[in-house]
Amino acid sequence: MDKNAFFRKGGPIPSNEQSLDTRLFYHNAGIIYARYDEWKNDDRYYFIPLFMRMTYSIRGVGIELAPDPVWLGSFARCTLEHPELFQYKCPECGNIVLPFRYCGSPLSGRVDLEGECSCGWKGYEMVSGWFIRGEALRGTIISDQFRYTKSELIHPGVKPASVKELLDYLK
Numbered sequence: 674m675d676k677n678a679f680f681r682k683g684g685p686i687p688s689n690e691q692s693l694d695t696r697l698f699y700h701n702a703g704i705i706y707a708r709y710d711e712w713k714n715d716d717r718y719y720f721i722p723l724f725m726r727m728t729y730s731i732r733g734v735g736i737e738l739a740p741d742p743v744w745l746g747s748f749a750r751c752t753l754e755h756p757e758l759f760q761y762k763c764p765e766c767g768n769i770v771l772p773f774r775y776c777g778s779p780l781s782g783r784v785d786l787e788g789e790c791s792c793g794w795k796g797y798e799m800v801s802g803w804f805i806r807g808e809a810l811r812g813t814i815i816s817d818q819f820r821y822t823k824s825e826l827i828h829p830g831v832k833p834a835s836v837k838e839l840l841d842y843l844k
């Protein structure tokens with residue numbers, strides 16, 4: 674069984690559409706990171722929910738890097754603001770890779786940073802430090818909570834956009 678194919682017990686289960694939308698982020702993370710400044714101030718894009726399944730299950734108990742849904746803006750900001758934790762050099766060309774997903778296990782302490790380089794290389798960088806990375810990501814999400822609450826108060830009932838809508842906007 675895929676060790677990442679667990680959902681948190683009681684956590685939100687994504688619809689098919691939401692799962693596909695998250696995959697769209699995986700496949701287009703390059704442009705989304707590169708043009709972060711163009712969408713980061715728009716709450717509809719910043720709070721796009723991603724269902725990344727960054728959960729590791731031990732005897733049915735889910736231990737999470739961060740619980741789903743993870744806001745796209747928080748995830749991108751975390752990757753950009755913590756280069757020492759979430760960025761690495763492409764083994765092919767040496768350019769910086771910004772991973773679109775983090776997996777791993779608290780037991781081994783290992784994290785796989787899954788990414789795709791502009792040169793075409795795709796793969797993982799395996800690093801140690803599961804806890805420190807989880808803390809950084811959750812810390813970013815918590816620090817965005819205030820903005821989220823404020824946004825909900827100012828624009829009640831306004832739904833976040835989808836990754837597809839963000840990509841259309843960036844075209």
Ligand SMILES: [Zn+2]
Pocket residue numbers: 763764765766767768790791792793794
């Ligand atoms: Zn490369």
